[in-house]
Amino acid sequence: xxxxxxxxxxxxxxxxxxxxxxxxxxxxxxxxxxxxxxxxxxxxxxxxxxxxxxxxxxxxxxxxxxxxxxxxxxxxxxxxxxxxxxxxxxxxxxxxxxxxxxxxxxxxxxxxxxxxxx
Amino acid sequence: xxxxxxxxxxxxxxxxxxxxxxxxxxxxxxxxxxxxxxxxxxxxxxxxxxxxxxxxxxxxxxxxxxxxxxxxxxxxxxxxxxxxxxxxxxxxxxxxxxxxxxxxxxxxxxxxxxxxxxxxxxxxxxxxxxxxxxxxxxxxxxxxxxxxxxxxxxxxxxxxxxxxxxxxxxxxxxxxxxxxxxxxxxxxxxxxxxxxxxxxxxxxxxxxxxxxxxxxxxxxxxxxxxxxxxxxxxxxxxxxxxxxxxxxxxxxxxxxxxxxxxxxxxxxxxxxxxxxxxxxxxxxxxxxxxxxxxxxxxxxxxxxxxxxxxxxxxxxxxxxxxxxxxxxxxxxxxxxxxxxxxxxxxxxxxxxxxxxxxxxxxxxxxxxxxxxxxxxxxxxxxxxxxxxxxxxxxxxxxxxxxxxxxxxxxx
Amino acid sequence: xxxxxxxxxxxxxxxxxxxxxxxxxxxxxxxxxxxxxxxxxxxxxxxxxxxxxxxxxxxxxxxxxxxxxxxxxxxxxxxxxxxxxxxxxxxxxxxxxxxxxxxxxxxxxxxxxxxxxxxxxxxxxxxxxxxxxxxxxxxxxxxxxxxxxxxxxxxxxxxxxxxxxxxxxxxxxxxxx
Numbered sequence: 001x002x003x004x005x006x007x008x009x010x011x012x013x014x015x016x017x018x019x020x021x022x023x024x025x026x027x028x029x030x031x032x033x034x035x036x037x038x039x040x041x042x043x044x045x046x047x048x049x050x051x052x053x054x055x056x057x058x059x060x061x062x063x064x065x066x067x068x069x070x071x072x073x074x075x076x077x078x079x080x081x082x083x084x085x086x087x088x089x090x091x092x093x094x095x096x097x098x099x100x101x102x103x104x105x106x107x108x109x110x111x112x113x114x115x116x117x118x
Numbered sequence: 119x120x121x122x123x124x125x126x127x128x129x130x131x132x133x134x135x136x137x138x139x140x141x142x143x144x145x146x147x148x149x150x151x152x153x154x155x156x157x158x159x160x161x162x163x164x165x166x167x168x169x170x171x172x173x174x175x176x177x178x179x180x181x182x183x184x185x186x187x188x189x190x191x192x193x194x195x196x197x198x199x200x201x202x203x204x205x206x207x208x209x210x211x212x213x214x215x216x217x218x219x220x221x222x223x224x225x226x227x228x229x230x231x232x233x234x235x236x237x238x239x240x241x242x243x244x245x246x247x248x249x250x251x252x253x254x255x256x257x258x259x260x261x262x263x264x265x266x267x268x269x270x271x272x273x274x275x276x277x278x279x280x281x282x283x284x285x286x287x288x289x290x291x292x293x294x295x296x297x298x299x300x301x302x303x304x305x306x307x308x309x310x311x312x313x314x315x316x317x318x319x320x321x322x323x324x325x326x327x328x329x330x331x332x333x334x335x336x337x338x339x340x341x342x343x344x345x346x347x348x349x350x351x352x353x354x355x356x357x358x359x360x361x362x363x364x365x366x367x368x369x370x371x372x373x374x375x376x377x378x379x380x381x382x383x384x385x386x387x388x389x390x391x392x393x394x395x396x397x398x399x400x401x402x403x404x405x406x407x408x409x410x411x412x413x414x415x416x417x418x419x420x421x422x423x424x425x426x427x428x429x430x431x432x433x434x435x436x437x438x439x440x441x442x443x444x445x446x447x448x449x450x451x452x453x454x455x456x457x458x459x460x461x462x463x464x465x466x467x468x469x470x471x472x473x474x475x476x477x478x479x480x481x482x483x484x485x486x487x488x489x490x491x492x493x494x495x496x497x498x499x500x501x502x503x504x505x506x507x508x509x510x511x512x513x514x515x516x517x518x519x520x521x522x523x524x525x526x527x528x529x
Numbered sequence: 530x531x532x533x534x535x536x537x538x539x540x541x542x543x544x545x546x547x548x549x550x551x552x553x554x555x556x557x558x559x560x561x562x563x564x565x566x567x568x569x570x571x572x573x574x575x576x577x578x579x580x581x582x583x584x585x586x587x588x589x590x591x592x593x594x595x596x597x598x599x600x601x602x603x604x605x606x607x608x609x610x611x612x613x614x615x616x617x618x619x620x621x622x623x624x625x626x627x628x629x630x631x632x633x634x635x636x637x638x639x640x641x642x643x644x645x646x647x648x649x650x651x652x653x654x655x656x657x658x659x660x661x662x663x664x665x666x667x668x669x670x671x672x673x674x675x676x677x678x679x680x681x682x683x684x685x686x687x688x689x690x691x692x693x694x695x696x697x698x699x700x701x702x703x704x705x706x
Contacts, residue, residue, distance in 0.1 A: 083665070
């Protein structure tokens with residue numbers, strides 16, 4: 001089974017080179033006249049005001065967090081789903097219990113307004 | 119064995135060229151070299167095919183969207199149909215100056231476009247193009263695809279942060295929120311064909327589809343289609359790239375070839391989602407005569423893949439954009455509960471009907487999908503009615519306030 | 530001793546993992562440290578592939594790089610101004626630190642070589658073909674069969690629920706109606 005991953009390794013090695021080639025070619029073709037005005041960061045055409053940091057809304061963090069929990073749920077469910085044909089019928093109830101417990105978590109997030117985009 | 123041109127042509131029809139060539143040179147060259155060279159050749163074929171097909175796809179998309187919008191589209195470069203337009207675009211991007219904003223973090227700024235393209239390319243390694251032909255047949259093929267597509271999300275934060283620009287960062291955060299949210303229904307929706315096929319390998323799923331899964335579990339196909347649209351950042355979910363919105367989002371500060379990389383990665387990703395959809399739901403290379411003449415399998419696969427890509431373009435030209443809060447509400451309050459319910463229903467039905475004949479299982483699954491879909495539509499209708507009555511209340515309240523202010527002003 | 534390609538790949542992947550882990554600990558720029566952390570996660574995924582655990586490698590990529598790295602970066606951005614570099618990561622007790630690390634290394638080496646004597650690593654791995662086959666189906670079966678891992682599986686769901694509820698309670702915006 002390890003031999004099948006050899007293709008992935010070769011692919012990774014070559015795929016890293018692939019986008020590098022046009023960028024390298026472009027480096028020889030394109031003009032390069034650096035100029036402090038050109039290198040200013042873009043703020044709708046006016047000068048930047050203040051340092052480059054923003055008020056970080058906690059909403060982003062909550063969505064990423066809920067995603068982690070459901071990601072892990074999927075990691076558990078994948079091998080069970082692949083093997084479902086060979087398992088006893090009782091396994092379906094175990095899966096239902098697993099999904100329901102996490103659905104309770106989603107319901108809690110919904111009711112406590114954690115899913116609102118303020 | 120001597121090289122025989124007739125047998126070589128036969129092996130092309132059977133898409134076994136490398137096996138044939140390795141038999142011809144079996145005595146002279148060690149087997150690991152043959153394997154390595156055929157692997158490298160396979161990688162180069164996939165990468166070159168992707169880069170070349172993107173040129174065609176750019177033209178295809180612009181023409182079709184133009185026609186939907188009742189105009190002509192590119193018709194100057196390369197003859198009456200503008201066929202060389204993408205080549206002109208590529209050359210323009212290559213010759214643009216590469217501006218790096220002041221204070222940008224060199225590592226993050228340069229790494230981000232590379233990661234998106236590499237991730238978009240590496241997903242193609244497990245797609246079965248024909249019976250017995252795929253880059254490699256991993257026993258965890260579908261899971262590998264999901265893993266690589268979640269790696270490309272990280273590149274967005276690198277791009278947004280590395281640009282040293284408030285708007286880029288804000289755009290990157292919103293993009294990440296969107297991508298990360300829609301990965302949940304995509305992952306869950308892919309569980310269902312795995313339950314039906316009993317394997318995670320993409321080639322295995324195609325082999326098991328004597329009835330295409332889009333006819334057995336259409337709700338799962340629909341959920342996957344919607345989340346794929348959102349994952350790719352295409353209309354109606356392309357809020358973050360729209361020029362009138364957050365000013366081009368996380369790739370504001372990129373120019374020249376690095377910008378082209380983001381663009382390229384989006385097209386390759388779109389074609390890949392079309393390929394994945396055909397593999398998992400439309401039966402991949404399956405079709406009459408595909409097993410005896412594998413080159414026909416390749417033909418069927420390409421046909422289905424381009425049809426799904428046409429669906430993507432059609433939707434882009436037709437539907438308006440959704441707001442970001444509508445986007446996230448649609449995901450967490452509708453798609454995720456729906457897909458969880460669907461998983462439970464499919465697991466239950468599939469286990470109950472174990473041992474029954476295939477078409478009976480398919481029929482029961484189809485029925486349960488339709489029932490669940492109608493229930494979901496009913497929920498949407500009720501929700502829409504509730505929203506409408508709420509907004510009507512607000513209008514009534516505003517009208518009474520207006521009359522009150524009018525009467526007080528008159529005194 | 531002949532070196533196989535597998536060993537060369539192992540050395541390269543281990544070097545990537547260890548060097549990025551070193552950068553994580555010593556880099557002053559927190560964001561570069563986060564990028565190096567992702568590189569070390571990828572290296573660990575490569576090591577899982579070499580151990581013939583493809584499913585585990587893919588789930589490492591999916592969960593660690595795809596989800597947890599994003600959380601870490603968000604956490605960095607929530608608590609620090611972006612372009613600020615932090616204080617030096619070295620403190621004044623680094624000599625005692627090296628002594629402690631050396632003792633830990635010797636302890637671990639002794640433990641490992643007591644359990645698996647050194648000649649286990651001389652020849653090819655003696656693993657039964659059933660274990661080598663290691664299919665995902667077996668993993669799925671193990672997760673739900675009553676005499677294997679079904680109880681940890683269900684408890685894991687409760688653990689995830691607790692993590693979700695706890696994080697929402699802590700991170701919820703204070704001005705929610």
